Amino acid sequence: xxxxxxxxxxxxxxxxxxxxxxxxxxxxxxxxxxxxxxxxxxxxxxxxxxxxxxxxxxxxxxxxxxxxxxxxxxxxxxxxxxxxxxxxxxxxxxxxxxxxxxxxxxxxxxxxxxxxxxxxxxxxxxxxxxxxxxxxxxxxxxxxxxxxxxxxxxxxxxxxxxxxxxxxxxxxxxxxxxxxxxxxxxxxxxxxxxxxxxxxxxxxxxxxxxxxxxxxxxxxxxxxxxxxxxxxxxxxxxxxxxxxxxxxxxxxxxxxxxxxxxxxxxxxxxxxxxxxxxxxxxxxxxxxxxxxxxxxxxxxxxxxxxxxxxxxxxxxxxxxxxxxxxxxxxxxxxxxxxxxxxxxxxxxxxxxxxxxxxxxxxxxxxxxxxxxxxxxxxxxxxxxxxxxxxxxxxxxxxxxxxxxxxxxxxxxxxxxxxxxxxxxxxxxxxxxxxxxxxxxxxxxxxxxxxxxxxxxxxxxxxxxxxxxxxxxxxxxxxxxxxxxxxxxxxxxxxxxxxxxxxxxxxxxxxxxxxxxxxxxxxxxxxxxxxxxxxxxxxxxxxxxxxxxxxxxxxxxxxxxxxxxxxxxxxxxxxxxxxxxxxxxxxxxxxxxxxxxxxxxxxxxxxxxxxxxxxxxxxxxxxxxxxxxxxxxxxxxxxxxxxxxxxxxxxxxxxxxxxxxxxxxxxxx
Numbered sequence: 001x002x003x004x005x006x007x008x009x010x011x012x013x014x015x016x017x018x019x020x021x022x023x024x025x026x027x028x029x030x031x032x033x034x035x036x037x038x039x040x041x042x043x044x045x046x047x048x049x050x051x052x053x054x055x056x057x058x059x060x061x062x063x064x065x066x067x068x069x070x071x072x073x074x075x076x077x078x079x080x081x082x083x084x085x086x087x088x089x090x091x092x093x094x095x096x097x098x099x100x101x102x103x104x105x106x107x108x109x110x111x112x113x114x115x116x117x118x119x120x121x122x123x124x125x126x127x128x129x130x131x132x133x134x135x136x137x138x139x140x141x142x143x144x145x146x147x148x149x150x151x152x153x154x155x156x157x158x159x160x161x162x163x164x165x166x167x168x169x170x171x172x173x174x175x176x177x178x179x180x181x182x183x184x185x186x187x188x189x190x191x192x193x194x195x196x197x198x199x200x201x202x203x204x205x206x207x208x209x210x211x212x213x214x215x216x217x218x219x220x221x222x223x224x225x226x227x228x229x230x231x232x233x234x235x236x237x238x239x240x241x242x243x244x245x246x247x248x249x250x251x252x253x254x255x256x257x258x259x260x261x262x263x264x265x266x267x268x269x270x271x272x273x274x275x276x277x278x279x280x281x282x283x284x285x286x287x288x289x290x291x292x293x294x295x296x297x298x299x300x301x302x303x304x305x306x307x308x309x310x311x312x313x314x315x316x317x318x319x320x321x322x323x324x325x326x327x328x329x330x331x332x333x334x335x336x337x338x339x340x341x342x343x344x345x346x347x348x349x350x351x352x353x354x355x356x357x358x359x360x361x362x363x364x365x366x367x368x369x370x371x372x373x374x375x376x377x378x379x380x381x382x383x384x385x386x387x388x389x390x391x392x393x394x395x396x397x398x399x400x401x402x403x404x405x406x407x408x409x410x411x412x413x414x415x416x417x418x419x420x421x422x423x424x425x426x427x428x429x430x431x432x433x434x435x436x437x438x439x440x441x442x443x444x445x446x447x448x449x450x451x452x453x454x455x456x457x458x459x460x461x462x463x464x465x466x467x468x469x470x471x472x473x474x475x476x477x478x479x480x481x482x483x484x485x486x487x488x489x490x491x492x493x494x495x496x497x498x499x500x501x502x503x504x505x506x507x508x509x510x511x512x513x514x515x516x517x518x519x520x521x522x523x524x525x526x527x528x529x530x531x532x533x534x535x536x537x538x539x540x541x542x543x544x545x546x547x548x549x550x551x552x553x554x555x556x557x558x559x560x561x562x563x564x565x566x567x568x569x570x571x572x573x574x575x576x577x578x579x580x581x582x583x584x585x586x587x588x589x590x591x592x593x594x595x596x597x598x599x600x601x602x603x604x605x606x607x608x609x610x611x612x613x614x615x616x617x618x619x620x621x622x623x624x625x626x627x628x629x630x631x632x633x634x635x636x637x638x639x640x641x642x643x644x645x646x647x648x649x650x651x652x653x654x655x656x657x658x659x660x661x662x663x664x665x666x667x668x
Contacts, residue, residue, distance in 0.1 A: 011448055012434075012441035016192040021199045021437065025459070028204070032471040033462050039471035047474050050481050051319040051327075056307050058326040061484050063304040065152040068491050069159070069353050077498045078350030082159075083166040084626035085505070089346040093355075098262035099343050099428075100360055109146075109269075109367050110418050111216055114386075114400045115393040116142045117372025118379065122390045125317055135376055136295060139288070142368045143296040144303050145325045148361045153329040153487070155356040157337030160490045162344045162352065164497065169626070170667060171440025172342060174198040174334055180493040180500075180662055187667070194486075198334040199436045201479050203456065205332050206429040208473040210460040213422045214238040216394045220415040223398035224408060232465055239460050242419065246426035247453040251446050261427070265420040272413050273370050279405050280374040289369040296365070327480035333487065338435065339428045349498075371400070378403045426456070500662045505627065507654060519636075527634055534617045537593040538573045540633055541619065545591050548640045549577040577644060584664045587651045588624040589644045591632060593617055623647070625663065 032039045072078055081087055089096070120138035129137060160177040170176035175191035182190055214235045221227045227234055249261060277285055306322075308314045344352055375396075379386040382403060389399045401410040433452045435441070463471075530536075549565040556563040562580040567573075572593045579587040596616050621629035632640060654660045 011445055012438035013448065014192075014437065014439045017195045017199060017439060018437050020192075021196050021203075024196070024200055025203055025455075028200075028475065029459055029462060032475075033465075036471055040474060043471055043474040043478060046478050048319075050478060051323050052315075054481055055319060055323045057481070058323050058330070058484060059305065059307055061488055062149045062153060062326055064488065065156045065491070066148060066304070066357075068495075069152055069155055069357055072159075072498070073350050073353040073357075077502060078348060078353070080163075080167070080349050080498065080501060081346065082162045082344055082349065082352060083346050085628040087166075087346040089344075091343055095263060096343055096347075097355065097359060098266040099424075100340060100356060109364065110397065110414065110421065111212075111393070112142075112146070113367055113371035113397065114375045115396045116145065117368065118375050118386055118390055118396060119393070121376050121379070122387050125314060135373070136291075138376065139292045139369065139372055140295055140299060140303075141321070142372055143292060143365055145322065146361075146364045146368060147296065147300075148357055149304070150325070150329045151357050151360050153326070153333050154336045154340060155353060156487055156491060156494075157333045158340035158344065158356065159349065159352055160494045161338055162341035163349070163494060165341060165440070166345050167501065167626070168497070168663070168667075172338065173436050173440045174338065176440070177490045178493060179667070180496040181489060183662070183665060184667065195436050195439065197479075197483075198338075199433060201331060201476065201483065202335040202429065202433055202436065203459070204476045204479075205335055206426065206433075206456055207459045207463065208476060209425060209429075210239055210243070210422075210456060211235075211464050213418070213425075214242070214460075214464075216397075217242075217415065217418055217422065219392075219394040220398055220411060220418065223395065223402070223411050224415070235464055236461055239457055239464075242422050243426060243453050243457045246423045246430060247450055249423060249427040250430040250449040250453070261420055261424045265417055265424065268413060268417050268420070269367075272410065272417060273367060275406075275410060275413075276370050276374055276404070280370070281377050284377060285370055285373055288373045289366060292369050292373075293365055324477070327477045330480040330484050330487065331476045333483065334436075335429055335432050338432045342431070342435070371397075375400050426453075429456070497662060500660060504625075504654065504660055504663045507650065531613070532616045532618055532633060534571075534573075534593060537617050537619050537633070538569060541567065541573050541575050541591060541593075542569070544635070544637050544640060545575050545619070545632075548637045548644070549575065551637075552577055552641060552644060579648070581666065583666060584655050585624055585666045587648055588622075589647055590622045591619045592622055592629075594620040 091099070117138045120141045121134055124134045124137060125141070126137075157174075157177070161172060161174065164170045164176040164179050165172040168176070168179065170179055170186075173195055174197075175182075175186045175194045178191075178194060179186055185191065186194075217238050218227065218234055221234075308318045340356060344356075347355070375386055378400065385403060386396065386399055389396050397414060398411050401407045401414065404410060430449050430452050434448050437452075438448070546565065546567060553563045553565055556579060564578055564580075565575065566578065567575045574590060574592040576588060576590040581587070594617065596618055598614050598616060600614070618631045619633050621632055623629065632643065635643060655664050
């Protein structure tokens, strides 16, 4: 058996994605490891050229994303659910929000919560600022870089993937977002190219995070006196421990691993923030938060389109801060967006946008105010103790805690939070990498998670050892430009898909299709008064649905069509009538046994003596496009046949209309 056959037989990895990605990753790693100086030089030139000539594109694109998302949220398209019409959210709201932070910005907030406000304060954009203006501008720039623009970048790709993955039933991978543009070609060469780019970008981004995250953990342990100086051995041990724990979490699954760790970490982060508020300048923080938020909102439009076209002396600051941030958020978008999509099944588009765009942004504002304003206040009170550490950003957070009571306890909790954010980022990263390499396969063998964890560990250690980590980070930022263009195309594809969706699911039944007549009304009344049991549903499927479907099969075959009936008569009986097609999705009319929870009032009502339990069972229809079904238990055989034909007529009308091609095309 060849290697490719073994790969297909013993894993969910797809060779056209996995092998090219592995080859490219190996090439880049060897290049950055053995020639770090040369790689850094070439990539830095490329980055500077991109930032110089295309900084306007980053700024414009991020603003377009915000406008696009707000338009969707405020329109009737916001009612569309990321899944079938009656699908409930997979995770509770708080767990969902906790996982957003863990995968998106958790470790960044710890790293930059003190560092960025202090850096803007020490090195202001305009030297003529007064002391008060320096503080206001420092917080404004921090809010801007960590506000809704960053989350809009994540939200766009997350929404596109969740929508096409759960609504159109496509694989949960980057290629699926291009379905309206590429249609069936997403299953071929171009789909593989898109996923290879996304996989490499994700692995590079996580690898650099592993390296820099280990450096901050090292700085925290050094502040507690647990280690004396940074060394490659120390960083290696930290990375190995974190990846070991992340692998265990990844093997247990998202529902248990990432979710539980994220909830714990959000609680610890909130506790740490509350501690700073209490022991810090409490009243100043509350008043500063209100003013910071108002100042940010009042300047949001101007900031969103500012490129310093008339201030060339500030172009360097613009490139090294705003453009760098936007490029970094874009480079992380495949990883974070895909993970956000995975955990958002069942939510409406409006709920998704409000949750992803505004709640994390508001929390970031509160976090940055708490740590940033307190840090600036402490710096003034201590005559520049924190300013003296501005060149060592990794140590600023722990230097900040040294100015507060219970500094060792606060530093220890901060290290725990960083470590947990580190683990959850790596864990969710392993899941995303596995998903992309497996072309959206949900259930993969455990050894694949272990393989990706080992690969990330080896890459991070090799690049740390050779000082090639900076070169890899620069390459990740270079890749962000083409991916920004890709994300703009995703917006167009998403809008096109939503337009088709809205038309498709609002299609009404034709007049005169109601098949309920006055016949057999006594039998129907008797069924209404009796509580339907599972045995009643089995009886309906066997005595009414199966003969009806068999007659339909025979009649369809007379007209040269291929039809069949499939029936399962186990604990949960079901039956399907399917008409096979070649180029479009098959027509499917299914009946499934569905439980229904009854109200306590109904069960306890003496006027309803035939209802004696809280659960009844009903034969509910379902269709291949995921529409919400309905109860057919009162239909006779002929009425059921008419109902199937009514659905088939609707199906044919949709198939024959070319505007519905995105929904009716058989992707498989």
